[in-house]
Amino acid sequence: MATADVLKDTGYIQNDTELTGPFAAALAKGNLIVQKCNDCAALIMYPKYRCPACFSGSLGWEQVSGAGQLQTFTILRYGPPSTFDVEAPYGIGIVKLDEGPQLMCRLHPGPDGTWDHYVCNQRVSFAPADAAEIAERAAAWFTAA
Amino acid sequence: MSEIWTPPYPEPGSANDAAFIGIGEIPSGVYRERGFMAQIVEASARAIKDAQLSHTDIDQIVLIPCLHGIPDQADLIFSRVAEELGLHGKVKSSVMVHSGGSTSDNATRMAAGLIASGQARNVLVVYSERWGSADLQDMIDMLSVNGIPREWEAPTGLQFNAIGGLITQRYMHQSGSSAEEMAAICVALRDWANLNPNAMYYAKKLTIEKIVNSKMISDPIHAFECPFLADGAGAFVMTSATEAAKKQDAWVRIGGSGGCVSHYAAGQDADLGVLGWVEAAKEAYEAASWGPEDADLGEVYDSYAAVLAIALEGLQISSKGEAAREFHKGRFSPGGEFPLNTNGGLLSAGHTGVGGGTALLIEGIRQLLHRGDDRQVPNARRCIVGGTGGSYMDAQIMMLERATR
Numbered sequence: 001m002a003t004a005d006v007l008k009d010t011g012y013i014q015n016d017t018e019l020t021g022p023f024a025a026a027l028a029k030g031n032l033i034v035q036k037c038n039d040c041a042a043l044i045m046y047p048k049y050r051c052p053a054c055f056s057g058s059l060g061w062e063q064v065s066g067a068g069q070l071q072t073f074t075i076l077r078y079g080p081p082s083t084f085d086v087e088a089p090y091g092i093g094i095v096k097l098d099e100g101p102q103l104m105c106r107l108h109p110g111p112d113g114t115w116d117h118y119v120c121n122q123r124v125s126f127a128p129a130d131a132a133e134i135a136e137r138a139a140a141w142f143t144a145a
Numbered sequence: 146m147s148e149i150w151t152p153p154y155p156e157p158g159s160a161n162d163a164a165f166i167g168i169g170e171i172p173s174g175v176y177r178e179r180g181f182m183a184q185i186v187e188a189s190a191r192a193i194k195d196a197q198l199s200h201t202d203i204d205q206i207v208l209i210p211c212l213h214g215i216p217d218q219a220d221l222i223f224s225r226v227a228e229e230l231g232l233h234g235k236v237k238s239s240v241m242v243h244s245g246g247s248t249s250d251n252a253t254r255m256a257a258g259l260i261a262s263g264q265a266r267n268v269l270v271v272y273s274e275r276w277g278s279a280d281l282q283d284m285i286d287m288l289s290v291n292g293i294p295r296e297w298e299a300p301t302g303l304q305f306n307a308i309g310g311l312i313t314q315r316y317m318h319q320s321g322s323s324a325e326e327m328a329a330i331c332v333a334l335r336d337w338a339n340l341n342p343n344a345m346y347y348a349k350k351l352t353i354e355k356i357v358n359s360k361m362i363s364d365p366i367h368a369f370e371c372p373f374l375a376d377g378a379g380a381f382v383m384t385s386a387t388e389a390a391k392k393q394d395a396w397v398r399i400g401g402s403g404g405c406v407s408h409y410a411a412g413q414d415a416d417l418g419v420l421g422w423v424e425a426a427k428e429a430y431e432a433a434s435w436g437p438e439d440a441d442l443g444e445v446y447d448s449y450a451a452v453l454a455i456a457l458e459g460l461q462i463s464s465k466g467e468a469a470r471e472f473h474k475g476r477f478s479p480g481g482e483f484p485l486n487t488n489g490g491l492l493s494a495g496h497t498g499v500g501g502g503t504a505l506l507i508e509g510i511r512q513l514l515h516r517g518d519d520r521q522v523p524n525a526r527r528c529i530v531g532g533t534g535g536s537y538m539d540a541q542i543m544m545l546e547r548a549t550r
Contacts, residue, residue: 020296046297046410072318072417074310075364076302081289082282084302092301094311094412104298104412115364120318139300 012049012057019047022061024138030128032140034101036062045101066126067145068097073107075115085136091115095124095142108143117144154401154432155261157386157548163257164389164548165397165510166382167196173377173495173504174345175277181217184273184378186229192380195516197392198267200230203382205265206239207252209272212287212498213279226271237265245292245534246446249503250402250541256383257399268383272500276374277345284374292535294410306371308411308536310363313451315418317365320454322469324365328356329473330450331370331492336478338489340520345375345495372448375495379507390550397513400527400544401432411536420533421540422459433544435527437462442512442522443483444505445531447490456531457485459540484522487512502532506543513547 013019019035026033035047039056043064050057073093080088091107108127110117123145128134155162169191171184193200208221220226224239242252252270259265276284289304317327335351338344351369359368389396405421405428408414430436443462447453454468462483463471471477477485488494488508491501509528511517517525530543 016296046294046413072311072315074307074314074366075361076304076307076310077364078360078362079285079304079306080302081286081299081304083286083289084299086302090302092303092307092311094417102412104301104303104410106301120315137300137302 013059020138023047024134026061026063027128027138027140028131028134031063032066032126032128033061033063034097034099036060043099043101045097045103064097064099064101066097068095068124068142070094070118070120070122070124070142071096071102072120073115073118089115091118093118093124093142103140105140105142108141110144157398158390160385160387161261161263162386162398163260163383164386166384166389166393167192167194167198168379168381168507168510168514168516169193169195170343170379170504170507171377172343173277173375173497176376177278179376181211181273181275182220182225182229184376185226185271188273188378188380189226189230189269189271192269192271192382196382198382200232201235202267203230203232203269204235204237205256205259205268206232206236207256207268207270208239208241209248209252209270209503210241210243210499211272211274212291213275213284217275243499244539245499246448246502247532247534247539247541248499249506250404250530250532250543253383253399253506253543254402260383260385266384266388269380270383270503271378271380272497272503273378274497274500275376276496276498277376279374281374292538298410298412303411306363306366309371309449309452310366311411312417312455312537313365313449315416316451316455319418320466320469322454324357325353326469326473327365327450328353328367328370330453330469331356333472333475333478334447334486334490334493337487337520338493340479341488341494344489344493345373346489346493351493366449370450372491372496375497377495377497377500377504379500379504381507381510386548393550395514395547395549397510398546398548400435400546401429402544403427403429403432403542404539406539409535409538418455419459420455420537422456422531425540425542426460429542429544435544437529440527440529441484441525442487442509443485443529443531444488444509445486445529446502446505446533447486447492448496448501450492452533452537453486453490456533456540460529460531460542462529479520487517487520487522502534505532506530509545513545
């Protein structure tokens, strides 16, 4: 590719806002999307600048079912980061979606206000937080299925 | 890797066979009166003396980074250590190597490479950390942005004890280990620390009961299962085997090494209960032509009990799922069958940041040089050293061997 072509070339993802923006916008509407490679159809989380499988730079988005398996979880009771304006305790988990990709998420407490009912490998489903919460902290929330 | 590549390791005893010849260390703990640079100079001076060298024999400095603050980090980057040691105008270069908790392994590889390729003669590797004196909330905040993707995982409120909780939960689920068996890991490390005058908890006992009755910090991790942040410093000197043989009766060589970067983001590891140890061990054992059954001891990164248990199983020092139960039965305690983390590890000698892994490496060298005093493993000849950095992003293994003239 000649230098002039490179300078004209904007057909690539130039910053993280192009990745976090669409993801957070979908969450705010109650949808969970993951990145999808337009060339090899790989589903990708967290979203990347190039497809980790085929290295294509042509990447889009795909809505997923929100069903998955809870790989592991924890309830942080002391010492949240001071930049994270939420009072402890809160639940954090890693979910492997049925479609394949994996992501760090927040866990809803049960009706009793605790996270005692969660166990590793259990079925969970995406249960979005409200738009105000997503505007503050763009995380996917899950609950026991 | 798609094909097996057998690296041409240096011939033992040759001019390009790297040799550890000296170590230096000052006590770990909370020492507010001790300055960052003062710690570096003291640890360096002790290592140079232990190596039977003069400070002006050092021609290359390799620095382990600190994490407590940018100004001190900048002093490392911009050769302040060379000047403070009186080595400006004498050393070829002063350079920092950084991969978090596995830095010690990577700094060693780099120093060995410089020696093997004739680029350096006597390399000083040194760390200094002031985590114990730093503001705790500042350190929690720092440990919530370093090694955690700020766009994708920070919005969940993740921090390092939570990563420890996620890994421990997964490990306990897979292995069926009880809270008491997990606590036994911390107790064994404390029993070793009680033999190490440089350990943060040299003088304090710990029991399973005390651990399981302490408050839950990030389930299933209790307060006494979290690493205690410490100030500390340590150093070692490396040269070639031919140089070592001129002055030393014994030195330590690298029989082989292996490594695997399994993830960056904790949420992306294929299995947090396994990590990269299996892959790394395959490579390390093939390179060294010996394995866990031939080792006299191990020094393996242990910032949380489960992180150590997972490493021991990947290293095949323990069988799958049994590491915590083996700790509970005393296998890794003083007097047990397999001496492990004989300085007390990060969990009881003190977590000196990136230096915690370096302290374990220094302890492995100390044991193989037979300078272990009350905790010396009799006739120690082979030691497996394991390191891991960030959110346990990698598994790095050094196969250390005692060599004699």
